[in-house]
Amino acid sequence: SQELEQSPQSLIVQEGKNLTINCTSSKTLYGLYWYKQKYGEGLIFLMMLQKGGEEKSHEKITAKLDEKKQQSSLHITASQPSHAGIYLCGAPTQGGSEKLVFGKGTKLTVNP
Amino acid sequence: DTAVSQTPKYLVTQMGNDKSIKCEQNLGHDTMYWYKQDSKKFLKIMFSYNNKELIINETVPNRFSPKSPDKAHLNLHINSLELGDSAVYFCASSLLSLRTTEAFFGQGTRLTVV
Numbered sequence: 001s002q003e004l005e006q007s008p009q010s011l012i013v014q015e016g017k018n019l020t021i022n023c024t025s026s027k028t029l030y031g032l033y034w035y036k037q038k039y040g041e042g043l044i045f046l047m048m049l050q051k052g053g054e055e056k057s058h059e060k061i062t063a064k065l066d067e068k069k070q071q072s073s074l075h076i077t078a079s080q081p082s083h084a085g086i087y088l089c090g091a092p093t094q095g096g097s098e099k100l101v102f103g104k105g106t107k108l109t110v111n112p
Numbered sequence: 113d114t115a116v117s118q119t120p121k122y123l124v125t126q127m128g129n130d131k132s133i134k135c136e137q138n139l140g141h142d143t144m145y146w147y148k149q150d151s152k153k154f155l156k157i158m159f160s161y162n163n164k165e166l167i168i169n170e171t172v173p174n175r176f177s178p179k180s181p182d183k184a185h186l187n188l189h190i191n192s193l194e195l196g197d198s199a200v201y202f203c204a205s206s207l208l209s210l211r212t213t214e215a216f217f218g219q220g221t222r223l224t225v226v
Binding site for chain 1: 145152153154155156157160168170202204208209210211212213214215216217218219220
């Protein structure tokens with residue numbers, strides 16, 4: 001079965017710093033989702049990457065998909081306290097009935 | 113308008129009780145899911161339905177029974193609740209292929225069994 005490993009597991013940064021979160025798959029990626037979770041607020045969809053080499057940005061968050069490396073990275077520029085939360089990557093499985101498998105999340109703390 | 117909405121948001125109940133969680137989506141999606149997030153924040157699929165038909169059942173105990181009255185609704189009924197059922201349950205929806213379309217999640221239902 002496919003597994004996604006996220007690194008780091010947790011991250012504490014000072015406001016204004018840049019940071020990167022990685023998501024590595026044990027199998028070929030057929031797309032990659034990034035979500036953000038804050039306590040009691042559910043999963044907020046950030047972006048979905050479909051093709052190798054694809055890069056998307058939303059405000060100060062940029063995500064890339066490297067199909068060859070079976071990896072995606074999420075980069076936050078000039079972090080703010082509002083970026084704090086748990087970031088989850090998810091990938092659609094191959095074959096059969098589709099579902100998303102998720103990494104275990106990266107907890108981001110941004111200190112003012 | 114909330115795209116995927118779940119009720120209730122919080123649910124505290126005693127062991128042995130039966131409870132239901134409701135989910136509705138107004139996105140016109142044809143596939144809906146239930147995911148369980150454990151205490152370590154690990155999110156794992158339980159069920160998926162496509163146009164009211166059960167597609168995925170991931171070795172979930174029989175005490176859990178999803179019901180989809182129409183493609184906009186997917187409810188989760190849990191019988192004889194156990195302490196280990198305490199978790200956050202998320203509903204999600206998408207168009208059929210997750211490789212080409214986005215999947216949206218509800219706000220979650222935090223179930224606490226005491």
